[in-house]
Amino acid sequence: MLKIIKSYKKLMLLVCFASIVLLSSCVDQKKFTYFNDIPLDSSHLSLSAIPFPKTVVQKDDILEIKISGRNDLTAIDFNAKGSGFGNGQAVIPTYLVDRNGEIEFYLAGKLKVTDMTVEEIKEKILPMVAKYLLDPVVNVRLVNFRFTVLGEVRNPNTYSIANEKITILEALGYAGDMTYYSKRNNVKIIRDSSGFREIGVLDFGSKKILNSPYYFLKRNDVIYVETNTKYRQTGETYSRASLIVGILSGLLALSIYFTR
Incomplete structure (x- = not known):
């Protein structure tokens, strides 16, 4: 005993x-926290803002085009011509960009939209509907903005959002943040750019990522968080x-x- x-x-x-x-x-x-180079006693920090990159429409994108005006009955007729989905009360008109970079738009027929921003498409459509509507308002939105997060995150997945303005911090938030085993000073972003693939490397321990060209995501970006073995x-x-x-x-x- x-x-x-x-x-x-x-x-x-x-x-x-x-x-x-x-x-x-x-x-x-410090290996697990963000922005370690910001002084602890700093209550305010100003950084030069980087311009938000314009998102241009590409083939296979889905556009939501909503038209309204003072003579609403005609506007409803415009909105009914697109394909769409709804909840029984309101239908969201959507348009698929075909392989030729065009959409089938009511009255205009085939409308070329590739390599244009949503604002440019809006300005292109506005004169067309102005012939039929009083004080027309055209809203154009890209509804299939996708990005993928892989590696040492809690919820790796491909995410599709109805917002073309998203930062890499928000994207990691969708994926549940990086895990304890992540290598946070070597996060890679794989991006298709003008027919080429480019790879950016970010260190989340530094505030420099806030001024990085990869801070704002582009459509179909892939974020890869490496494992710290x-x-x-x-x-x-x-x-x-x-x-x-x-x-x-x-x-x-x-x-x-x-x-x-």
């Missing part, structure tokens, strides 16, 4: 020692060690109980 108790005490000492070693091997918390191995070792120590502690406790 005495030997078992001594063995149990030795095991507890071993557990304490192992815990100290594991805690001492913990990485600097050192942190992953340390975490797995800690988990295995904790499991083994827990099992041994339980066995010794049972031994002490049954040998009383």
